[in-house]
Amino acid sequence: QQQVKQSPQSLIVQKGGISIINCAYENTAFDYFPWYQQFPGKGPALLIAIRPDVSEKKEGRFTISFNKSAKQFSLHIMDSQPGDSATYFCAASKGTSYGKLTFGQGTILTVHP
Amino acid sequence: SAVISQKPSRDICQRGTSLTIQCQVDSQVTMMFWYRQQPGQSLTLIATANQGSEATYESGFVIDKFPISRPNLTFSTLTVSNMSPEDSSIYLCSVAGEGGYTFGSGTRLTVV
Numbered sequence: 001q002q003q004v005k006q007s008p009q010s011l012i013v014q015k016g017g018i019s020i021i022n023c024a025y026e027n028t029a030f031d032y033f034p035w036y037q038q039f040p041g042k043g044p045a046l047l048i049a050i051r052p053d054v055s056e057k058k059e060g061r062f063t064i065s066f067n068k069s070a071k072q073f074s075l076h077i078m079d080s081q082p083g084d085s086a087t088y089f090c091a092a093s094k095g096t097s098y099g100k101l102t103f104g105q106g107t108i109l110t111v112h113p
Numbered sequence: 114s115a116v117i118s119q120k121p122s123r124d125i126c127q128r129g130t131s132l133t134i135q136c137q138v139d140s141q142v143t144m145m146f147w148y149r150q151q152p153g154q155s156l157t158l159i160a161t162a163n164q165g166s167e168a169t170y171e172s173g174f175v176i177d178k179f180p181i182s183r184p185n186l187t188f189s190t191l192t193v194s195n196m197s198p199e200d201s202s203i204y205l206c207s208v209a210g211e212g213g214y215t216f217g218s219g220t221r222l223t224v225v
Contacts (some may be wrong), residue, residue, distance in 0.1 A: 032213075034213055034214065036216075040137070041218075041221075042203050042215050042216045043117075043119075043207075043216035043219050043220075044156070044205075044216045044220070045216070046114070046213050046214065046215070049213055051149055088118075089155060089156070097207075099209075100146060100161055101146075101158070101207075101214060102156050102158075103155045103156045103157075104155065105154075105155050106154070106155045
């Protein structure tokens with residue numbers, strides 16, 4: 001059972017453009033929603049995370065939008081740069097303390113100069 | 114956030130042999146997680162390892178194939194036993210802390 005569905009599988013954006021990646025979840029018990037960035041040969045690195053008590057969180061060029069009623073959340077990368085080219089994973093977990101993460105399928109982002 | 118050192122970074126192993134992957138954390142953590150990432154795929158949780166108790170395995174993963182040790186709050190090992198080419202993957206350890214989850218750089222395993 002795929003509990004976190006991520007789209008698109010791949011995304012090509014021009015430098016300076018906005019990259020948008022979407023995720024939908026099924027389990028309403030999830031209460032922690034992080035996004036990870038992974039470069040080839042490296043482990044995933046936490047980019048930004050949100051909890052359901054807020055609808056939006058922004059850190060620099062990265063913004064998470066969260067829609068609790070629709071059970072969806074998205075990552076927006078403003079002013080996308082070639083250095084942002086990587087694989088992005090959304091994830092979700094539940095519980096007051098950190099439990100296991102369930103990952104989306106991943107999105108390969110390519111930013112053309 | 115915690116810093117994780119994972120060894121080896123990569124290995125090529127013969128079919129039927131076993132490989133033990135080490136995960137060292139620079140701070141004490143309660144929960145450690147082991148993931149598998151097959152080529153071009155997402156991360157799948159293998160098991161959760163808490164110090165002082167048996168690891169909890171996810172559906173499709175068994176202790177005989179992936180035995181885990183957790184001798185203290187900063188260290189864990191994952192063994193991939195009786196390997197076959199289907200075990201060729203990246204294996205990652207992860208810990209949960211105040212800043213969220215941190216991942217090691219992974220062990221890229223190729224079974225020939």
